[in-house]
Structures are given as C-alpha cells and as structure tokens.
Amino acid sequence: MTQMPETAGRTRAEPPAARDVDLAAQRIAGHIHRTPVLTSSFVDALAGATVFFKCENFQKTGSFKARGASNAVLALADDDARRGVVTHSSGNHGQAIAYAAARRGIEATIVMPENANAAKKAAVRGYGGAIVECAPSASARQATLEAIVAQTGAVAIHPYNDPLVIAGQGTCAAELLAQLDAIDAVIAPVGGGGLISGTGLFISERKPSVVVYGAEPQAADHARRSLRAGRPAEPADAPVTVADGLKAPLGDLTWACVSDHVRDVFAVGEPEIIAAMRLVWERMKIVIEPSCAVPVAAILANRAVFAGQRVGVILTGGNVDLDRLPWAG
Amino acid sequence: MTQMPETAGRTRAEPPAARDVDLAAQRIAGHIHRTPVLTSSFVDALAGATVFFKCENFQKTGSFKARGASNAVLALADDDARRGVVTHSSGNHGQAIAYAAARRGIEATIVMPENANAAKKAAVRGYGGAIVECAPSASARQATLEAIVAQTGAVAIHPYNDPLVIAGQGTCAAELLAQLDAIDAVIAPVGGGGLISGTGLFISERKPSVVVYGAEPQAADHARRSLRAGRPAEPADAPVTVADGLKAPLGDLTWACVSDHVRDVFAVGEPEIIAAMRLVWERMKIVIEPSCAVPVAAILANRAVFAGQRVGVILTGGNVDLDRLPWAG
Numbered sequence: 001m002t003q004m005p006e007t008a009g010r011t012r013a014e015p016p017a018a019r020d021v022d023l024a025a026q027r028i029a030g031h032i033h034r035t036p037v038l039t040s041s042f043v044d045a046l047a048g049a050t051v052f053f054k055c056e057n058f059q060k061t062g063s064f065k066a067r068g069a070s071n072a073v074l075a076l077a078d079d080d081a082r083r084g085v086v087t088h089s090s091g092n093h094g095q096a097i098a099y100a101a102a103r104r105g106i107e108a109t110i111v112m113p114e115n116a117n118a119a120k121k122a123a124v125r126g127y128g129g130a131i132v133e134c135a136p137s138a139s140a141r142q143a144t145l146e147a148i149v150a151q152t153g154a155v156a157i158h159p160y161n162d163p164l165v166i167a168g169q170g171t172c173a174a175e176l177l178a179q180l181d182a183i184d185a186v187i188a189p190v191g192g193g194g195l196i197s198g199t200g201l202f203i204s205e206r207k208p209s210v211v212v213y214g215a216e217p218q219a220a221d222h223a224r225r226s227l228r229a230g231r232p233a234e235p236a237d238a239p240v241t242v243a244d245g246l247k248a249p250l251g252d253l254t255w256a257c258v259s260d261h262v263r264d265v266f267a268v269g270e271p272e273i274i275a276a277m278r279l280v281w282e283r284m285k286i287v288i289e290p291s292c293a294v295p296v297a298a299i300l301a302n303r304a305v306f307a308g309q310r311v312g313v314i315l316t317g318g319n320v321d322l323d324r325l326p327w328a329g
Numbered sequence: 330m331t332q333m334p335e336t337a338g339r340t341r342a343e344p345p346a347a348r349d350v351d352l353a354a355q356r357i358a359g360h361i362h363r364t365p366v367l368t369s370s371f372v373d374a375l376a377g378a379t380v381f382f383k384c385e386n387f388q389k390t391g392s393f394k395a396r397g398a399s400n401a402v403l404a405l406a407d408d409d410a411r412r413g414v415v416t417h418s419s420g421n422h423g424q425a426i427a428y429a430a431a432r433r434g435i436e437a438t439i440v441m442p443e444n445a446n447a448a449k450k451a452a453v454r455g456y457g458g459a460i461v462e463c464a465p466s467a468s469a470r471q472a473t474l475e476a477i478v479a480q481t482g483a484v485a486i487h488p489y490n491d492p493l494v495i496a497g498q499g500t501c502a503a504e505l506l507a508q509l510d511a512i513d514a515v516i517a518p519v520g521g522g523g524l525i526s527g528t529g530l531f532i533s534e535r536k537p538s539v540v541v542y543g544a545e546p547q548a549a550d551h552a553r554r555s556l557r558a559g560r561p562a563e564p565a566d567a568p569v570t571v572a573d574g575l576k577a578p579l580g581d582l583t584w585a586c587v588s589d590h591v592r593d594v595f596a597v598g599e600p601e602i603i604a605a606m607r608l609v610w611e612r613m614k615i616v617i618e619p620s621c622a623v624p625v626a627a628i629l630a631n632r633a634v635f636a637g638q639r640v641g642v643i644l645t646g647g648n649v650d651l652d653r654l655p656w657a658g
Contacts, residue, residue, distance in 0.1 A: 036365060038387075057614045058367070278651060285386040285647030287614040318614030322607060322656065 015256050016163045018205040021170035021198060024071040028168060031070045031103050032060050035172075037179050037312075042283045047299050049306040052183070053280075054176045054314045057288050061095045061127065063317030064172050065159075068194055069096035071168030072157045073104050081106050083153035088134075088141040090116040091245055092317055093159040098129025109154060111144045113137075119321060160194030161251030170198025176312050177203070183210055184309040187295040189316055190214035190223040190265055191246035193254030199314065200261030214258065214265035215298035217241035217273060222249035223258055224265040242270055242326045245291035245317070266298035273297050274326045280315075290326060292316040344585050345492045347534040350499035350527060353400040357497060360399045360432050361389050364501075366508050366641075371612045376628050378635040381512070382609075383505045383643045386617050390424045390456065392646030393501050394488075397523055398425035400497030401486045402433050410435050412482040417463075417470040419445040420574055421646055422488035427458025438483060440473045442466075448650060489523030490580030499527025505641050506532070512539055513638040516624040518645055519543035519552040519594055520575035522583030528643065529590030543587065543594035544627035546570035546602060551578035552587055553594040571599055571655045574620035574646070595627035602626050603655045609644075619655060621645040 038053045056064035073085055084107030087097045094110040101108030108129045112121060113136035121131055134144040149156055158165065172195070173186060186203060190196045200212045216224055219241040225233035235249035250258060258265075268276075277293035280286060292315040299306055299313065367382045385393035402414055413436030416426045423439040430437030437458045441450060442465035450460055463473040478485055487494065501524070502515060515532060519525045529541045545553055548570040554562035564578035579587060587594075597605075606622035609615060621644040628635050628642065 062614065281616055281651060285391065285616040287610055287616060322610060322654070325651070325654075327651065328657070 013163050013253055015253055016167040018202050020167035021174055021202045024167040025171045027074045028070040032066050035059055040284050048303050050310045052180055052312045057315050057318030061099045062319040063092040065092040065096035067171050068165035068168035070100040072164040073100035075164050080155050085157050086148050086154040087157050088145050089159055095123050095127055097157055098124050098127035102128040109148055111141050160192035161253045165194050166197045169195045170202040173199040173202045177207055183312050185211040186312040187213040187215055188314040189246055189291050189294045190216050192248035193250040193258055197254045197257030201257050204261040211263045214262050215295035216265055216267050217243045217246055218267040218269050220247050221267045224267050227265055242273055243291040243294050268297040268301055278327055287318040288315050289317045289320045342492050342582055344582055345496040347531050349496035350503055350531045353496040354500045356403045357399040361395050364388055369613050377632050379639045381509055381641045386644050386647030390428045391648040392421040394421040394425035396500050397494035397497035399429040401493040402429035404493050409484050414486050415477050415483040416486050417474050418488055424452050424456055426486055427453050427456035431457040438477055440470050489521035490582045495523050495526045498524045499531040502528040502531045506536055512641050514540045515641040516542040516544055517643040518575055518620050518623045519545050521577035522579040522587055526583045526586030530586050533590040540592045541590055543591050544624035545594055545596050546572045546575055547596045547598050549576050550596045553596050556594055571602055572620040572623050597626040597630055607656055616647040617644050618646045618649045
C-alpha cells in the first residue's frame with residue numbers, strides 16, 4: 001500500500017483531500033500533542049507582520065513527523081500491521097515510525113546508514129525501533145529496505161510520498177486554523193513536501209482565503225524550481241545545507257499537491273537560515289532545528305509580501321545536536 | 330522606600346503577605362505574560378514524579394524578574410517616579426527594571442561593571458535603559474549607585490530585598506496554583522531569595538498543603554546553610570558556579586520569608602546542573618538558563634523526596650549566551 005520513493009511511481013495513489021485530514025486527526029488523537037502557538041513582539045517588529053509560531057518542536061518525537069507516521073501506522077489493517085513496518089531514514093521520520101509502531105504494539109525496523117549520528121540511532125532505539133545498518137548510499141538503503149520487506153513482509157512507509165502520511169501532516173494546519181481567529185497566510189518548510197502538501201490541500205479546501213507558501217534553502221530548491229518550470233525539476237545532486245531535513249526532492253504525489261495548492265516557494269541562503277534560527281532561540285527561548293528557521297528567514301527576507309499580515313509559521317521540529325550548533329566557530 | 334542591599338538594614342520593611350501578591354498581580358497585569366506550564370513524559374519517567382514546568386523563560390525580558398521590577402516601578406508615587414529609578418545589576422534584574430521603567434515612561438539607570446557582557450549591556454539599552462559603568466567591585470557599584478541617587482533623586486530598586494519586588498515575584502506562584510488542578514510541592518531556585526520568598530509566603534497562606542522547597546548550587550548555598558543554622562550564615566566570598574543568577578546571599582527580608590515558609594533547600598553540584606540544563610533543552614526543546622536547571626537537578630537527585638508527587642518547578646529564565654554554552658568543550 002505505502003511504498004518507498006523508488007517504487008512510488010508504480011502505485012496508483014491519489015493525493016488526499018481535507019476529509020482525509022479529518023480522519024487522520026481522529027485516528028491520531030491521543031497519540032500526538034495539540035501543540036501550542038507562540039508569538040513574539042520582537043519578531044513581529046522585525047517582520048512588520050504578526051507571526052504565529054505553531055510549535056511542532058514540542059510534538060511527540062520532537063517533530064511533526066509523528067503525525068504522518070502515526071496516521072500511516074494506525075491505518076494499517078491488522079493483518080498488515082502484524083508483519084511490522086519498515087522505513088529508511090536517518091532523521092525525524094525514523095524516530096516517528098518507531099514511536100508510532102510502539103504505540104500500536106508492532107515492530108518497526110529503521111534502515112540507517114552505518115555512519116548515521118549516534119544520537120539519532122539512540123533516539124530510534126529509545127522509541128523501541130530496531131536498526132538495520134547499511135552502506136551510506138541511496139542504492140544500499142533501498143536494497144536493504146527491499147530485502148527486509150521480502151523477508152518479513154513488513155509494510156514500507158515512505159516519509160512523504162504517501163497519502164496517509166500527507167493527510168497526517170495536514171492535521172497540523174487543521175489545528176493551527178482552529179487555534180487562530182483569522183489569518184492571511186501560512187508558510188512551511190519544503191523538503192520532500194509531505195508537510196506543505198497536507199497544509200496546502202487542507203487550507204485550499206477549507207479556508208481558501210488563506211495563502212499557502214513554502215520555503216526552501218537555496219541549495220535545495222527543488223519545489224521552487226519545479227513550480228517555476230510548471231513540472232518536476234531535475235533533483236539536485238547531494239545538496240549541501242544546514243537545513244538537513246529539507247534535502248529531498250518532491251515526489252509525484254507531493255508535486256501534485258504543491259502545484260495545485262501552493263502560491264509560491266521562497267528560497268533563502270545559509271547565513272539567513274542560521275541567523276533566523278538563532279533569533280528564535282534567543283528571543284523566543286525555544287529550540288528549533290535549522291529546517292524550520294527557513295520559513296522564518298523567508299518572512300524576514302520578504303517583508304513586502306507579508307507586510308501587515310497575520311502569518312502562521314510551522315516550526316517543524318527541535319531535534320538538533322547541541323554539540324554542533326551552526327553558529328559555533 | 331526601596332533601597333539597595335547595603336542600606337536595607339536601615340529600613341523598617343516587613344515581609345509582604347499574600348494580599349500584597351494579589352495587589353501586585355492586578356498592578357502588573359497587561360505588562361507581563363501569563364506564562365504557560367509545560368510537561369514532559371520523559372522527565373516524569375526519569376524523576377518518578379509528575380513535573381509541571383512554569384515557563385518564566387518565556388516571560389517579558391526573558392525572566393521572572395519582570396514581575397517584581399514591574400510591581401516596584403508601577404507602585405511608585407508619581408512624585409517619586411518622576412525622578413526615575415536606578416539599580417545595579419549585570420543580569421536579569423537590570424533588564425527587568427529598564428523594561429518596567431519604559432512601560433511607565435520614566436528613566437531607568439542601570440549601574441553595570443565595566444567588564445559586563447556586551448550582550449547584556451545591549452539588552453538593557455534595547456529596553457531603553459541608560460547604563461552607567463563602574464569598576465567591577467561591590468564597593469564601586471554601591472558608591473556609583475549612591476552618587477546617582479544623590480544627584481538625580483532616582484529611586485533605587487533592590488533586586489530582591491524589597492517587599493514590592495518579593496510580592497511581584499510571588500505572582501508567579503499564584504499563577505501556577507491557578508493553572509494546576511492539584512499539586513504536592515513547588516520548587517524554585519534560590520539566589521538572593523526574592524522568588525522563593527514570594528513563592529513561599531503566598532503558598533503557605535493560600536495553599537498550606539503544598540510544600541515549598543528551594544534549590545541552590547553547592548557552591549552558593551547561603552540559604553541552605555542559613556536554614557540549617559537557624560540564622561543567616563556567613564555569605565560565601567565570590568562563589569563560582571555556572572548558575573550565575575544564584576550567587577547572591579539572602580537579605581534580611583528574604584531570610585525571614587525563607588525561614589518561615591520553606592521546608593528545605595537542596596544543593597546540587599555543577600555537573601548535575603549542566604546535565605539537567607541539557608536534558609531540558611534536548612527533551613523539552615526550550616532554552617533555559619543554568620539557574621533554573623538547579624531545581625530540576627534537585628528533583629532528579631532526590632527521587633525519594635518527590636516519588637509519585639505532582640511537583641511544580643519554576644523555570645526562572647532563558648537568557649543565555651549561545652556562544653558560551655556550558656557543555657561546549
């Protein structure tokens with residue numbers, strides 16, 4: 001049902017609709033936090049706008065990925081679930097799948113490159129996930145994943161190009177709209193596009209007056225280039241950015257959602273990302289990872305676009321290595 | 330009316346009562362945030378207790394000091410206020426006084442040692458405070474302060490040994506009790522003792538079933554030694570601790586409150602403070618300063634005391650230098 005990226009083209013999956021987001025919200029209630037919305041008068045003055053920060057850094061597992069992973073895992077038929085789930089991820093999706101599987105009481109296997117950060121491996125194990133190491137290449141991780149599926153029958157859950165994952169990520173925007181009186185725009189970071197897809201499809205159906213924007217690092221701007229070209233662009237070869245959660249290109253499902261529901265995608269440079277991250281830490285006293293500093297940087301770099309508006313920003317996660325902060329010399 | 334530490338003995342000030350905390354809450358409403366209470370299932374599992382974190386790191390100026398400073402500044406008679414306010418502080422109290430004075434539209438002068446951190450000076454100026462530099466010694470700062478008072482008639486506002494400041498700090502505990510259904514204990518860090526005094530006097534009068542504890546660095550344990558001795562102990566000479574907000578000894582007013590209302594004061598070592606600070610950053614995704622990691626460390630080091638209890642912890646502030654984190658090599 002859900003498959004990994006290299007096989008996604010063979011599925012007949014359709015993008016989800018707002019109704020699927022409602023169903024996801026019901027399914028994952030009790031397994032995820034309703035995260036708070038914070039504001040900062042200092043940031044508002046800098047931006048010339050009123051900014052509402054949706055704090056998914058406070059989410060279970062430290063990122064919004066718990067939403068999509070929980071929806072995909074909890075939606076499995078019992079017969080499928082019994083065989084366990086598998087994914088490959090060296091980041092937040094791996095932790096989220098391990099967490100969701102533990103909540104359902106089934107096995108999760110996370111394929112990780114052998115050189116993955118020890119802290120990230122420990123986090124996956126902390127949620128009860130089993131780790132299978134592989135060589136650090138795309139072909140090795142795909143081969144390892146397929147071998148596990150063949151051997152155990154485990155269900156592979158893609159990090160973003162999956163209707164259930166997208167619908168789960170959309171629950172964040174649904175919450176945000178319910179938490180705020182009125183809002184003009186929402187902006188979220190774009191990597192593989194699961195979050196922006198769920199956000200865009202829900203808002204365009206339920207609150208079409210709200211404009212949805214994406215934000216990317218200049219070094220990993222697949223969505224921006226695709227939107228400009230009107231078709232999926234060539235993915236960058238091994239992009240280098242501090243926003244390590246945003247390196248993946250869009251998939252076919254997420255491209256469909258982005259092209260239908262996202263007004264524009266802004267791109268920002270590395271120094272701007274680091275400065276925005278530090279601004280949020282210093283002024284808002286919250287720990288955010290570089291990926292979610294990207295939309296903050298985009299707001300500050302595009303004051304004319306957002307002037308006087310009420311803007312929601314999704315802070316996607318707070319999983320950072322405190323021994324390697326990007327402003328350290 | 331309010332005077333600095335070296336002159337406090339000449340005043341006839343009495344410790345405030347819960348009613349003074351109520352008045353403070355009315356006075357400062359609209360000038361401070363009602364800060365949220367956060368929880369962490371991970372910390373609860375570690376502690377063997379249910380811990381409620383009162384997030385004064387999200388407070389205006391980044392610390393609870395905005396409460397006491399606002400109460401003291403807003404309570405001034407117009408004739409006194411007109412001459413401005415003055416204090417000496419290289420930390421959170423200086424920022425808080427500058428902020429409160431700006432809200433009232435009066436001048437604030439902050440006496441700071443000439444070697445004070447540039448970021449802290451910038452923060453005071455950012456809130457509109459004027460800085461007067463002095464040599465980095467207790468006698469120099471006192472002489473400078475007294476010269477300003479003599480010259481301008483400005484009102485000196487002590488950081489903790491002042492009934493209005495203590496009553497203002499007590500509003501944090503009042504909020505916390507209102508935010509929680511039931512609670513067994515509250516623990517707060519102790520430096521000069523303004524916060525623990527306001528906390529203790531309010532809770533012992535309004536909710537005497539709740540036990541109030543303090544927590545100090547072992548290197549700056551004036552309150553603990555005083556409580557053990559039954560009278561104010563000799564202050565340590567220039568204590569060295571990462572919890573730089575907790576170096577001051579109790580004053581006469583705060584000693585009176587601590588001896589009357591605080592069950593016990595725990596002392597914790599430097600490695601435990603740093604580990605607790607990092608735990609909160611990593612698991613709760615919030616930026617806290619070392620001073621408020623002290624009570625967190627105390628809970629984790631005294632599991633038997635808090636086992637199974639519902640415990641409130643006041644996270645006092647989040648003003649840290651991100652270029653000098655205590656776990657950096």
